[in-house]
Amino acid sequence: MKNKLLALIFTISISIGATVHADKTPVEWVNPFIGTGAVANSLSGNNYPGATVPFGMVQLSPDTRVAPDWAQASGYDYNDRQIIGFSHTRLSGTGASDFIDILLMPTTGKTCIEAQESPRSGTGYQSAFSHDRESASPGYYKVTLDSYGIDAELTASARVGMHRYRYPQGADSSHIVLDLDHSANKGSWGRRIINSQIRIVDPCTVDGYRIITGWAKLRKIYFRIRFSQPIRNVLLADGSRIYHNMPVINGTALKAVFDFDTRHNTTVMAKVALSPVSIENAIQNMSAEIPGWDFDDVVRQASGMWNAELGKIQVQGTDLQKEIFYTALYHTMIQPNIMSDANGDYMAADYTVRRLSGNDKHYSTFSLWDTYRAAHPLYTLIHPDRSAHFIKSMIRQYDYYGYLPVWQLWGQDNYCMIGNHAIPVIVDAIQKGIPGIDMEKAYEAVRKSSLISHPNSPFDVWDKYGYMPENIQSQSVSITLEFSFDDWCVARLAKKLGKEDDCRYFAGRSENYRNLFNPETRFFQPKDDKGNWITPFDPYKYGANGGYPFTEGNAWQYFWYVPHNIKSLVRLTGGDKAFAEKLDHFFTSTHTSGEKNDNASGFIGQYAHGNEPSHHVAYLYNYVGQPWKTQQYVSYILNNLYDNTSAGYAGNDDCGEMSSWYIFSAMGFYPVNPASGIYVIGSPLLEQADIHLPGGNSFTVKAPKKNDKEIYIQSVRLNGKKYDKTYITHQDILQGGTLEFKMGVKPSSWGKKPEMRPVEEPLM
Incomplete structure (x- = not known):
C-alpha cells in the first residue's frame, strides 16, 4: 500500500x-x-x-x-x-x-x-x-x-x-x-x-x-x-x-x-x-x-x-479529478438493476409473476449494508424519481417475506451482512419528501421489519437483553450498534407520522448501544447473556462475517458507529478533548493484532477506507470543534486513496458505495448520518460542482484554489452571506444557490465554535 x-x-x-x-x-x-x-x-x-x-x-x-x-x-x-x-x-x-x-x-x-x-x-x-x-x-x-x-x-x-x-x-x-x-x-x-x-x-x-x-x-x-x-x-x-x-x-x-x-x-x-x-x-x-x-x-x-x-452534476477541476469523478458517478448508476420487463411483468419474491401498473418499475440488487450510507442519499439528490421505484421495490419484498431486504439479488434475499438498512433508505427518502411513496405502507414495513425476527435479526433477543449477547448472536457488537441506528430511523418516521408510542419505544431501543460500552476499556465490547464482559478483549483484533463480535473490522473501527447520536458518543468518550484525542490515535496508530480482515484496506492508522464502517469517521472532528482535521484527512483520502488506474479504489466499490463517498466528498460534504438530511462539510476537492436538481433548480459549490495544498477552509458563504456552520442541509441544496469556499494552505478558525457543529433534531 x-x-x-x-x-x-x-x-x-x-x-x-x-x-x-x-x-x-x-x-x-x-x-x-x-x-x-x-x-x-x-x-x-x-x-x-x-x-x-x-x-x-x-x-x-x-x-x-x-x-x-x-x-x-x-x-x-x-x-x-x-x-x-x-x-x-x-x-x-x-x-x-x-x-x-x-x-x-x-x-x-x-x-x-x-x-x-x-x-x-x-x-x-x-x-x-x-x-x-x-x-x-x-x-x-x-x-x-x-x-x-x-x-x-x-x-x-x-x-x-x-x-x-x-x-x-x-x-x-x-x-x-x-x-x-x-x-x-x-x-x-x-x-x-x-x-x-x-x-x-x-x-x-x-x-x-x-x-x-x-x-x-x-x-x-x-x-x-x-x-x-x-x-x-x-x-x-x-x-x-x-x-x-x-x-x-x-x-x-x-x-x-x-x-x-x-x-x-x-x-x-x-x-x-x-x-x-x-x-x-x-x-x-x-x-x-x-x-x-x-x-x-x-x-x-x-x-x-x-x-x-x-450531466446531472457538472464539475470543474483538473483532468485527473474529472476522470475519477465521472467514473465514480458512472459506477454509482450501474446497480440497482431493473428487474421488470418492458410490459411491466416481474418475478415477485414468492416466485410468482406479477405485473406493475402505470409507469412503475421493479428493481433488485440492493447491497444495503454498503449503499445506505452514501449511494442512496446520492440517489435522493439526483435521482428522486428512481429512488421512489427502489423503495417500492423493497416494500414488495416486505409484502411477500414479511420484512424488508437485507441484501437482495434477482428479487431474493441472501441475508448477507447485518442490520436492516432498507430502513434508513426508506426513512431518509420520506423525510426528504421524495414523491410517490405511500408513507403509511412504508411505515408499516419499517416497523414490522424491526419487530419480526429473521436471519441475523433476532428481535426477541434484542428486546430481552437490550443488546446482542455474543453467545446467542455472533457479530454481536456490530449488530447492536447498527440496530440502534436502524431503530432511531424508525423512531424518526414514527415522530413524523404522529405515532408517539412507537416513537418512544424505538427511540428507547436506539440507545441500546450504551449497554455494550465498557467504561474501563472505553470501547464497545461484547457481553454474554449473563451480562458479563467477554474476555480477553483486544480492540485491534479483526472479525469477518461470523464467529466474532465485530463484522469485517475491529473494535477501533466500530467505536465510531453511533451516527444518530454523536453528542452522546462524545460524552461516553469523556468529552470533546478525549474524543478528539481518540480520533487522533485512531488515525495514527499502526498497531496490529493477528490477521486483518480481507476487506480491510486503504489504511490511515486504524482507519480503513477500503470498507464502509470507517467511511464517516474523518468527518467526526467537526463535532468537537476541530474541523481542520476533518479537512486534512478528507483531502488526504480524496487525493491518495482514489486514482485512475485499474487499482483505482482502496477496496471493493460495493455497488457504487466507495464511488459515492468520492462524489460527495469531492463536492465538499458527506452524509455522516445518512437518514438525517444533514451533510457534514469536509474539504472540497473540485474547483466547482453544479448539481442540476429536479424541477430546474441548481446548487453550485465553488472552491477555487491556487494550488493543491489549499485544503483548509478559511471562510464560507452561502448565497452571498457568511456561513460558519460545519454542515448544510438537504433543503439548503434543494432550494438552489451557491456555496462558496475560500481555501488556504493553513488551518483557520472557521467552524470551531460549538454552535456551528452538526446537530440532530431531538426525537422526544
Whole structure:
C-alpha cells in the first residue's frame, strides 16, 4: 500500500494544473477500466469495463476467468491475459461473485466441443488479448481476440445485449459458442445449475433459459438470441454428450456451437434479450428496445442515456479529478438493476409473476449494508424519481417475506451482512419528501421489519437483553450498534407520522448501544447473556462475517458507529478533548493484532477506507470543534486513496458505495448520518460542482484554489452571506444557490465554535 500511495502522490502532483477540456461530454471523462484489477497487494474495486446503461438489467462484459470468484467478483480482472467469453449479467464492485449468465464467444477453427475433447467451460475456446487492443466507454466495449483475429464489440440497452463480431477475411470455420454452464465458481454458495434449455427456433433465432442457484437463490434467466446471419450447422452438448443439428436440448451443463459462413460477409451480429419471467417477455424486450440491426445507433443511444444521467452534476477541476469523478458517478448508476420487463411483468419474491401498473418499475440488487450510507442519499439528490421505484421495490419484498431486504439479488434475499438498512433508505427518502411513496405502507414495513425476527435479526433477543449477547448472536457488537441506528430511523418516521408510542419505544431501543460500552476499556465490547464482559478483549483484533463480535473490522473501527447520536458518543468518550484525542490515535496508530480482515484496506492508522464502517469517521472532528482535521484527512483520502488506474479504489466499490463517498466528498460534504438530511462539510476537492436538481433548480459549490495544498477552509458563504456552520442541509441544496469556499494552505478558525457543529433534531 505504501508504494501505491507514493505512486499516486506522484501521479496527482504532475496532474495539477493540467489543461481542462471543457468541450468534453461527461461520457468522455469516464474510464471504465478504473477499479478493474489490483496491483501489488491492494484491492481494486472489483469493477468491470463492459457495456451497460444506467441501472440496466444487462451488463455485457468479458469474463477473464473460467469460474470467477471473490477476487474477480465482476468476472473481469485487468491482470488477466485471456478472455473466456462475454456474459450478460454481473455484479459491480461486490466482495462476492454471482450472476455471470449466458456467455457468448466467437471463435474460428475447432472448439473443444467439436473435437470431442473435455467440454469443461472455458477450456478450448478462450482467447488471448491485449489491453493495447481493448477500449471501453459507457455503453460500449471493444477488444481484439488475438487467438482468432476477431474484433468483438459490445453494446446494450436496459434488457438487451448486442454483439458485433468481425471475423478475419477468408475464415472458413467461423463459430459462436453459447455456454450455459459458465457461471461464477460452483464451489461457492452451493452454486449449481438446476436446469437449462437451448432451442433452435429458426436459422437465425435461439431461445432458452437457465435456472441456477447460488448466492442468489433459484434464479431464472430466460433469453432470446437473434443472429444477423443464418446458422449453417449446430452442435449441442450436455456435459460430455454431444449432438449434431438437434432442435432442442435440456440439461445442466449445456453448450452450443453455431457455425456461420463468413467468407463473403465477415460481420456477424447477435442480439441477446433477457427476462426473469419468460421467453415470451424476452422476445417483447427485444422488440421494444433493439428491434433493428444498427449497432452504432444502439451505442449512440446508450451514450446519450449516460450523458443525460452523468450531466446531472457538472464539475470543474483538473483532468485527473474529472476522470475519477465521472467514473465514480458512472459506477454509482450501474446497480440497482431493473428487474421488470418492458410490459411491466416481474418475478415477485414468492416466485410468482406479477405485473406493475402505470409507469412503475421493479428493481433488485440492493447491497444495503454498503449503499445506505452514501449511494442512496446520492440517489435522493439526483435521482428522486428512481429512488421512489427502489423503495417500492423493497416494500414488495416486505409484502411477500414479511420484512424488508437485507441484501437482495434477482428479487431474493441472501441475508448477507447485518442490520436492516432498507430502513434508513426508506426513512431518509420520506423525510426528504421524495414523491410517490405511500408513507403509511412504508411505515408499516419499517416497523414490522424491526419487530419480526429473521436471519441475523433476532428481535426477541434484542428486546430481552437490550443488546446482542455474543453467545446467542455472533457479530454481536456490530449488530447492536447498527440496530440502534436502524431503530432511531424508525423512531424518526414514527415522530413524523404522529405515532408517539412507537416513537418512544424505538427511540428507547436506539440507545441500546450504551449497554455494550465498557467504561474501563472505553470501547464497545461484547457481553454474554449473563451480562458479563467477554474476555480477553483486544480492540485491534479483526472479525469477518461470523464467529466474532465485530463484522469485517475491529473494535477501533466500530467505536465510531453511533451516527444518530454523536453528542452522546462524545460524552461516553469523556468529552470533546478525549474524543478528539481518540480520533487522533485512531488515525495514527499502526498497531496490529493477528490477521486483518480481507476487506480491510486503504489504511490511515486504524482507519480503513477500503470498507464502509470507517467511511464517516474523518468527518467526526467537526463535532468537537476541530474541523481542520476533518479537512486534512478528507483531502488526504480524496487525493491518495482514489486514482485512475485499474487499482483505482482502496477496496471493493460495493455497488457504487466507495464511488459515492468520492462524489460527495469531492463536492465538499458527506452524509455522516445518512437518514438525517444533514451533510457534514469536509474539504472540497473540485474547483466547482453544479448539481442540476429536479424541477430546474441548481446548487453550485465553488472552491477555487491556487494550488493543491489549499485544503483548509478559511471562510464560507452561502448565497452571498457568511456561513460558519460545519454542515448544510438537504433543503439548503434543494432550494438552489451557491456555496462558496475560500481555501488556504493553513488551518483557520472557521467552524470551531460549538454552535456551528452538526446537530440532530431531538426525537422526544
